[in-house]
Amino acid sequence: MLVHRITARWRTSLRIPARLFGNVSVIGLGMVLMAAVVYGLRSLRFDLGRVSEMPERSIVLDRFDKELGRIHGENREVVPIEAVSPNFLNALLAREDKSFHHHPGVDPRGVARAIYQNLKRGRLAQGSSTITMQLARNTYPLEWSPPPEPPRGGPWNRFVYPALWNLTKPAPALREFDRKLLELAVSFRIETAYSKDEILEHYVNRIFWGGSIHGVEAAARTYLEKPARSLTLGEGAMLAGIIRAPNAFSPFDDLDRTRRERDDTLDSMVKYGFATEDEARAARNEPLHIRPPDRRIIHDTYAMDAIRRDLDVILARENIKLGGLTIVTTIDKNLQEAAARFLDKHLRALERRPGYRHQTRTAWQSLPPDNRPDPAYVQGAAAVIENRTGAVLAVVGGRDADESKFNRALHARRQVGSVFKPFVYLSALDRGLRPDTWIEDGPLRPGELDHAPADWSPRNADGKYYKLVTLREALMKSRNTSSVRVGDFAGIANVAEVARKAGFTTELPRTPASYLGSWEASPWEVASAYSLLPNGGTRYRPFLIREIRDRSGSVLYRTPPLGYRAARAGAAASVSSILETATRRGTAAGMRSRHDFHRPAAGKTGTTDNFHDAWFAGYCSSLTCAVWVGLDQPQPITSGGYGSALALPIWVDVMKTADRLQRYKFGPIQHPVEYTSCRLCRFSAKRATAGCEQAGAAYDDRVPSGLLPAENDFCTIHPLRAQAVGDPPPPPRKQPLRAIPVD
Numbered sequence: 001m002l003v004h005r006i007t008a009r010w011r012t013s014l015r016i017p018a019r020l021f022g023n024v025s026v027i028g029l030g031m032v033l034m035a036a037v038v039y040g041l042r043s044l045r046f047d048l049g050r051v052s053e054m055p056e057r058s059i060v061l062d063r064f065d066k067e068l069g070r071i072h073g074e075n076r077e078v079v080p081i082e083a084v085s086p087n088f089l090n091a092l093l094a095r096e097d098k099s100f101h102h103h104p105g106v107d108p109r110g111v112a113r114a115i116y117q118n119l120k121r122g123r124l125a126q127g128s129s130t131i132t133m134q135l136a137r138n139t140y141p142l143e144w145s146p147p148p149e150p151p152r153g154g155p156w157n158r159f160v161y162p163a164l165w166n167l168t169k170p171a172p173a174l175r176e177f178d179r180k181l182l183e184l185a186v187s188f189r190i191e192t193a194y195s196k197d198e199i200l201e202h203y204v205n206r207i208f209w210g211g212s213i214h215g216v217e218a219a220a221r222t223y224l225e226k227p228a229r230s231l232t233l234g235e236g237a238m239l240a241g242i243i244r245a246p247n248a249f250s251p252f253d254d255l256d257r258t259r260r261e262r263d264d265t266l267d268s269m270v271k272y273g274f275a276t277e278d279e280a281r282a283a284r285n286e287p288l289h290i291r292p293p294d295r296r297i298i299h300d301t302y303a304m305d306a307i308r309r310d311l312d313v314i315l316a317r318e319n320i321k322l323g324g325l326t327i328v329t330t331i332d333k334n335l336q337e338a339a340a341r342f343l344d345k346h347l348r349a350l351e352r353r354p355g356y357r358h359q360t361r362t363a364w365q366s367l368p369p370d371n372r373p374d375p376a377y378v379q380g381a382a383a384v385i386e387n388r389t390g391a392v393l394a395v396v397g398g399r400d401a402d403e404s405k406f407n408r409a410l411h412a413r414r415q416v417g418s419v420f421k422p423f424v425y426l427s428a429l430d431r432g433l434r435p436d437t438w439i440e441d442g443p444l445r446p447g448e449l450d451h452a453p454a455d456w457s458p459r460n461a462d463g464k465y466y467k468l469v470t471l472r473e474a475l476m477k478s479r480n481t482s483s484v485r486v487g488d489f490a491g492i493a494n495v496a497e498v499a500r501k502a503g504f505t506t507e508l509p510r511t512p513a514s515y516l517g518s519w520e521a522s523p524w525e526v527a528s529a530y531s532l533l534p535n536g537g538t539r540y541r542p543f544l545i546r547e548i549r550d551r552s553g554s555v556l557y558r559t560p561p562l563g564y565r566a567a568r569a570g571a572a573a574s575v576s577s578i579l580e581t582a583t584r585r586g587t588a589a590g591m592r593s594r595h596d597f598h599r600p601a602a603g604k605t606g607t608t609d610n611f612h613d614a615w616f617a618g619y620c621s622s623l624t625c626a627v628w629v630g631l632d633q634p635q636p637i638t639s640g641g642y643g644s645a646l647a648l649p650i651w652v653d654v655m656k657t658a659d660r661l662q663r664y665k666f667g668p669i670q671h672p673v674e675y676t677s678c679r680l681c682r683f684s685a686k687r688a689t690a691g692c693e694q695a696g697a698a699y700d701d702r703v704p705s706g707l708l709p710a711e712n713d714f715c716t717i718h719p720l721r722a723q724a725v726g727d728p729p730p731p732p733r734k735q736p737l738r739a740i741p742v743d
Helices: 002-006 012-043 048-052 086-096 108-121 131-139 154-168 172-193 196-206 216-224 233-241 255-271 277-284 302-314 317-322 333-351 361-365 417-430 471-476 480-490 492-502 512-516 523-530 569-585 648-661 690-694
Strands: 058-061 067-071 326-329 379-386 392-396 438-440 468-470 538-540 545-549 555-558 563-565 602-607 613-619 623-630 675-681 698-704
Touching (some): 002 012, 012 172, 048 131, 048 172, 067 302, 086 131, 086 196, 086 233, 131 172, 131 196, 216 233, 233 255, 233 277, 302 326, 302 545, 333 648, 379 523, 379 648, 417 471, 417 480, 417 492, 417 512, 417 523, 417 569, 417 602, 417 613, 438 480, 468 471, 471 569, 480 492, 480 512, 492 512, 492 523, 523 613, 523 623, 569 698, 602 648, 613 648
Parallel strands (some): 058 326
Antiparallel strands (some): 058 067, 326 545, 379 392, 379 623, 438 468, 538 563, 545 555, 602 613, 613 623, 675 698
């Protein structure tokens, strides 16, 4: 109406074309305004806060803030714009959006130029997206999507939904046009909400650079092994040049194409005034130091595997998806790497022994990579735990996490053998026995033990039997028959309860063979259980994650040491004293004589039947370490494959490394226990009587106060009617020495 009123008195030759042009212009303007309203309203459903929210890898640190690796999220490290080299920023603007600082999110001249070029060439040959538009496209799902599909069945699914689909499904060209208009609307909103520097910062952190690489910092470190702030002009032009087709122009795949894209970017920088010709010429002659192939593979570790498993329990799904967290662990990176190195070193030495008959790791590695079966070479595992906190310093689940993902430190359930014996003795000491109590060591007699098969008769490893040995000698020399009698005195239910409190998760079979470790546990459990012995009976829950912080530094999670009383302090101190002696005169004496480790330490070897499993578990004043060696499919490892020969050398090297690091105490193993002098009987472990004196069985002992026999708890063996020391001695009796009775 307005056009018609304005042109009403014009000559016909002017009025008709004016009205035609005016009507078209008004209609076009109306359509533009209508589209602006519609797409402006549609853009309101997108949360602008998501522009700055980018999934990135969470960084995992060891206890001394050394990086262990990155997990979860995308391979991205968000950095502020100040941490990005101006060389890259200028190259990016020259390549992608030279008018970035002068347009409101859309470059009209760029749009006009793109339309002209596309019409001229008859195809879509040039885009017109600004950096802001690309940021919108990379942040939000702007593509057309079909209506939600209804539940299956019913007339809706057969008739209504197909009709709705056909009505709302636009042609590909219309879908692209719709996406572009929505992109424009969102871009205008972004420009009003963020400054130019903020938009540029979010964009450079979102750029996809091929493979799993997102953001300029990750690209610079992945391709060039340097931070984004240190990029030279040539390197910045290279990274900007490959954005257009990152997989096609990747320097890992085709360095010549990468150089061409770099040179094209440098030409654009000269053309638009971002660099001089001399600077560009120098940049073209600059060599590109691309990360070499041998450093492009990110190697997995068993420590990171264990950390991932804990994080899956601790973190919510949203935290894992977004990443960007700082995860401070208890791992000591130096000790972790040393433990893995020593494990493989000693097992390679084992494989080189004359007559070794199993697959070697070298033989497996020589197989064609695309035709390798699961490795069958000898494996091992180790776990190192801090005694006073339960913090895990190292967890090695095998010889190479890239070759075998199975984490044996956590999940290998193997027979523990003699490394369980200290907990049998712990239970017996808790019930009244003493280290110098005499125990019968001869072969077990039929019917001597309840719940034992009639033909079950374990043998001592050296094939020798003694009439009597002290409890100390029985554990120190790992005697089997006397250990079974000690366990029978304690009772299987009590031994099972001690095992449960020590952290073993396997339910002990209610058979005497359990006293000899005929059941299964993991190296992680063994290490944790042993840590209660130098702690005076207190066990701390083993843990790997000390603290988790979000991007702003706020603490999301923190755990203190969590300890509880697992055994009486006096019993733990007594067992620990015996195990310390075992490293000088017992089955672990090779620690001192052959392996030259002379720090205060205690421990126990373990070897299962037919040399299927070799163990050593031991501790110093601050650290406990358990080592297992064996084959994944249980079979004899090698002739003479005792724990003292296969596992102990690994333990010694790990502990020597911990000592050299000078971060952990290796002083005397101390037990804050009060002792009381008492005269006891060597057979009954009760207070001695005159009969004990006459039989030569009485001795002086220093007993932990919590384990001291009651004042009236006298020996019932010498004589049958107890008589206190100092009373008139009974008449002599001819009575052979007997072992303590078993319950």
